Amino acid sequence: MFMARQRPLERGTPVRRTSRRNASRLGTLERRYEFHVREAIRAAFEGSRDKAATHSGLALAISRELCAAAPDPARHQPGLAAALCAHARYGDTPLDAIALLTESAGHYAALAQVDPALYEVPRIDVLTRVAVASDEAGHTGGAISLLREVVEMYLRAPAADPAELDVGLARARFHLGRCLLKTGAAVGGLAEIDAGLELADGALDRLRLPVHHPGWLGAAPRYLQLAAPDWAAAAVRAMTLHAAGGQWDSAAAAAGAAVLLSGGLAGLGGDRLRAAHEAVRDQADAIFARAEYPQRMAAG
Secondary structure (H helix, E strand, C coil): CCCCCCCCCCCCCCHHHHHHHHHHHHHHHHHHHHHHHHHHHHHHHCCCHHHHHHHHHHHHHHHHHHHHHCCCHHHHHHHHHHHHHHHHHHCCCHHHHHHHHHHHHHHHHHHHHHCHHHHHHHHHHHHHHHHHHHHHCCCHHHHHHHHHHHHHHHHHCCCCCHHHHHHHHHHHHHHHHHHHHHCCCHHHHHHHHHHHHHHHHHHHHHHCCCCCCCCHHHHCCHHHHHHHHHHHHHHHHHHHHHHHCCCHHHHHHHHHHHHHHHHHHHCCCCHHHHHHHHHHHHHHHHHHHHHCCCHHHHCC
């Protein structure tokens, strides 16, 4: 492309220095953004909601600043979309959460128009969170309808990372199953949770993570880390319900996932997570004994 010849800069001109200063400032903001995102996730895992909300709010503020100050705002749009989605869980009311999620979905929709393989799955993930917020607001029926739509959207979605798609679809099924159970649809609810556990297990196999190492979850992609609490809760719910129904093999399979995920969360640190893992392990050991389930599946 033809470019006009530039005039030589006069001695003492601040243009180049200003550009470098701005680039340095943006770089600092990017590093701060990543720091606060990591700390928000860590604090949330440890149960420190106030600390997590503080870091999450700072990450959101920085992402807005990056979009406003950068020469190419689109470069920081994915970070803003992610920060909005993450911070929605700390809204004072479900309506606050939905407002942030709606803004996030708008950004992801624009990004998905340009690169659907990269951004369609995160866009759908936001809708799962909208459904969860709707359920928390007392609209469980509406949440179920939306989650059914979300499942169909995942099944048609392109994905640059198939494991990310399967983890997102599994998470939607976890919440769909949980909501169905709330309405008394026990068989359908448990079937959705079991389907989600199978999907998540397949995604974990493809990622080839060192799951027998205590710190394996810390090496996992961020989308898996964010899904881990819902995955662990779904596995505990499934093992409890299957055990109550005397379905010991199914209970043991769910227990293996519950021990693995709770162990991964415990490996991130914190007394609360370690205590939760020990409680899950005790419950799982009783189920393994009834099912004669291979103990190697419960590593972690």
